[in-house]
Amino acid sequence: MTGLTGGKMSSSVPASHISLLDDPEVGSEKVEAATTGGRETAERQRELGGEAEECPVYELYAYLLAADDDEYTKRVYDECVGGERLCGECKGEAADLMHDFLADHQAKREEAEAVLEDLDTDLSSSRR
Ligand code: SF4
Numbered sequence: 001m002t003g004l005t006g007g008k009m010s011s012s013v014p015a016s017h018i019s020l021l022d023d024p025e026v027g028s029e030k031v032e033a034a035t036t037g038g039r040e041t042a043e044r045q046r047e048l049g050g051e052a053e054e055c056p057v058y059e060l061y062a063y064l065l066a067a068d069d070d071e072y073t074k075r076v077y078d079e080c081v082g083g084e085r086l087c088g089e090c091k092g093e094a095a096d097l098m099h100d101f102l103a104d105h106q107a108k109r110e111e112a113e114a115v116l117e118d119l120d121t122d123l124s125s126s127r128r
Pocket residue numbers: 036037038050051052055056057058076080081085086087088090091
């Protein structure tokens with residue numbers, strides 16, 4: 001995936017990626033701050049449509065946030081390139097989904113850790 005700041009993801013640039021261990025609020029804020037494939041103004045966006053192929057936020061929908069719902073991904077794409085979808089609301093929607101994804105993932109992780117603890121297995125790592 002493209003990094004959230006454009007270019008590559010880098011572990012030395014926290015804003016360029018979202019860790020599965022990021023606080024959900026932080027993950028959500030990173031999506032809100034992400035680079036987009038949007039036009040300079042809302043008027044231009046309505047006129048020309050956004051550039052979904054150049055947009056890290058669209059990639060998030062396609063690879064993660066829409067889960068297996070291809071229709072949802074297609075709707076985001078069509079609304080973007082058709083000029084109906086503006087980046088502010090699109091990022092807000094993606095930020096909410098990211099928040100819920102991270103909260104759910106981390107809750108499941110805690111459950112799994114409790115199970116592993118019962119099994120006396122340690123999977124701790126310095127990697128984030
Ligand atoms: S509307 Fe959404 S998908 Fe389209 S360029 Fe903006 S943020 Fe990206």
